[in-house]
Amino acid sequence: MTPTPSGSSSSPPLRAVIIPCAACKSLRRRCGEKCMLAPYFPPSDPAMFAAAHRVFGASNIIKFLQELPEAKRADAVSSMVYEAGMRIRDPVYGCAGVASQLQSQITLLQVELANARAELAKLHLENTNLVAFLCDQTPQMPQDCCYVDDLIDELCDFPENVIDWDVDNSIGSTWEPLWI
Structure with missing residues (x-):
């Protein structure tokens, strides 16, 4: 290195080391400051991204997140990760x-x-x-x-609060099954 007129050597500016998020690490790509997946897939939990990626794919996850307002993205990621886990356990019904x-x-x-x-x-x-x-x-x-x-x-010798005979006994009157 050649000394500069001020007496210091010219070296590249020091940059902070950025730990890639679980998504970028799994996809083997560079994790930038504007990584859309970094807030939702921390590097400490790679299995979370692995499950979602296996079921939905990284490009679909990014598309889903881009379509949502930022306030709803965390809930959407949580739902995708849960659904992915259920799909891995039971591929047909999830x-x-x-x-x-x-x-x-x-x-x-x-x-x-x-x-x-x-x-x-x-x-x-x-x-x-x-x-x-x-x-x-x-x-x-x-x-x-x-x-x-x-x-x-x-x-x-029944206490009065044990048995309440005046309770409406209408089991099933408003109940409907979720699946037919």
Whole structure:
């Protein structure tokens, strides 16, 4: 190197070392300051980009992000990464498969709940009949003070907040399945 008139050697200006984002590192390209993928695919999590890239492709991810306002891009990337993970697990149904399984579980639980409520109503009716029988058979208890609900509470010692018989029992009236 030749010294300059000021006495210092001419060297290239020092630049900050930029760690490429997971997308640029995976695609083996230079990650610039204006990299669209850098804010959403940090270098610390390369698997996140790998899954999205495998399902959607880098060019499609960039196209999706360009079409969205910046405020919605992070949510879109999160959704794409989740969908990609589900597509890798279940290539045919993806997220729809998970939603369908959850819908089936909801249906089964609603049937189980309806059966439990029916059994509870049956037991309540049996208790009512038993109390009515006891009212008829007990001579020291006057007929006009024999209130069925009061006797059930006294005989069974139910707290009032455990069973609420006034609840609308309309299971399935507004429920519709997600998938037909």
